[in-house]
Amino acid sequence: MNSRIYYNSLLRQARPLIAFTILAIGLYSCTTSAGSESIGAPPPQELPVLTLTNTAAVTYQEFSATIEGTVNVELRPQVDGYLEKIYVDEGAYVTKGQLLFKINDRSYASQFTTAEATAHAAQANMEKAAIELNRIRPLVQNNVVSDVQLKAAQASYEAAKASFEQAQSATNNAGISLGYTLIKAPVSGYIGRIPFKAGSLVGRGEALPLTVLSEVNNVYAYFSMSESDFLQFTSHTTGKTVDEKIKGLPPVELMLADKSIYTEKGKVEMVQGQFDKSMGTISFRAVFANANGILRSGNTGKVRIPHTNAAVLAVPQQATYELQDKVYVFTVADSNKVVSKPIGIAGTSGVYYLVDKGLNAGETIVFTGLDRLRDGAVIRPLPLSADSLRKAMPL
Known part of the structure; x- marks a missing residue:
């Protein structure tokens, strides 16, 4: 009996606490529901979009x-000797006929002088033989001397003439060799590297040229x-x-x-x-x-051959992204949902990809903000003008 009275007393004391707890739970539930209704789903993000149109563009291979250079001349010595003087420096521009190098010419000048002297002596012998021939010819005609003497005089003259011609040829060769000691520019152009210094022994057997002259x-x-x-x-x-x-x-x-x-x-x-x-x-x-x-022999670069395309889809490169060696864009589908698509690239023109697969004229793609997108995401499109974009970013 005393236990029941004690239990009832505890229950009467706990009723206000139970009621307060139930009321707090109800208020919290209402507050949470109201808060959810006030926050709601986030609005679609606003992103610029571009409707594609065919356009003319130039691509390059x-x-x-x-x-x-159109003329690259290796200058090599034609005679052996010591390189006496170098009149130009590497990289200098020279004109046709300008003196570039001199090989010591003392031995060649001596050979030329000797050849000239020999030629003069041979000429004198030829003239003497001609005088003798002219002296004997009328004597034979008048039967004063025999015909044998005329033939001997004629042979002596022919031999003297041949010796003179041979001496003349030797003089010409000596003169050519002497001339080879002065090396001049065969064309106008730029001097290349000069691997030799004054005093170097050079000759026809050298593996390296004196220099290379580029027109x-x-x-x-x-x-x-x-x-x-x-x-x-x-x-x-x-x-x-x-x-x-x-x-x-x-x-x-x-x-x-x-x-x-x-x-x-x-x-x-x-x-x-x-x-x-x-x-x-x-x-x-x-x-x-x-x-x-500006250009010199040995420069490198790339030759670009242009090709004109009458109608292609030009997609700004910044409107694309790469994934596993493929290039993608986000197209805007029904209900402004975005869908990723791989595209085929025929070439480039400026900051544009020229697309031949995956897209058609009239489709709309997302221009920027691709890093925040996933397939199926809903956006609020902000249309851009293709013409105004190409004025700001020409093909």
Whole structure:
């Protein structure tokens, strides 16, 4: 009995606490529900989008090239001797006929003087034989002396004449050798490396030339095409023959080693007659004007052959992303949901990819903010004008 009274007393004391707990739970539930309704789902993010249209664009095929002067002359000594003087420095510009080197000429000058003296003596002997012949000829006619003497005088004159001609030839050869001691520029151009110093013994057997003289008012850019590139060139370029196709090519550009474009455009002039079997390539030659001497023999770069595309889809590169060696864009589908698509790239033009697969004209793609997107995400599109975009970012 006392236990029941004690239990009832505890229950009466706990009722206010139970009621308060139930009330607190109810208030918390209402507050949570109201808070959820007030926050709600986040609104779609606003992102710029671009509707694609066909446009004309120029693409380039690039081929590694080496530059050479139109004339590269190896200057080699034609006579042996000590290099007495060097009149120019490496890298200097020289004009045709300018004196460049001098080989010690004392021995050659002596040989020339000796040859001249021998020639003068031979000339004197020839003149003496001619006088004797002219003296005997009328005597034979008058039967004063026999015909045998005339024939002997004639033979002496012919022998003297031959000796004189031989001496003249020796004099000319000595003069040529003496002239070879002075080495002059055969063309105007730039002096290359000079591996010898004054006092060096040089001669015709030297492996190295005295220098290489490059005429670079115009330069040649040599580049090669693979067999597949060459077949594409022959099938896509107008003309019946290869020569006609080369003449029909537009002016080409030269990209220098620092990625800048050379100011002058060039012209493809010729293609070799056969493929290199070891490399599987065929060589072309383009010529570029070089009046300012910016290009030198030994420069490298890339020859860029332009191709005009009448109607292609130009997609800004910043509107794409790469994944596992593929390039993707986010297209805007129904209900403004985005869907990723891989695209095929036919080439580049400026900051644009030229797309030939995966997209069609009229489709809309997300321009920026791709790093915050996932397939199926809903966005609020902010349309951009393709024309105004190309004015700001030209092809």
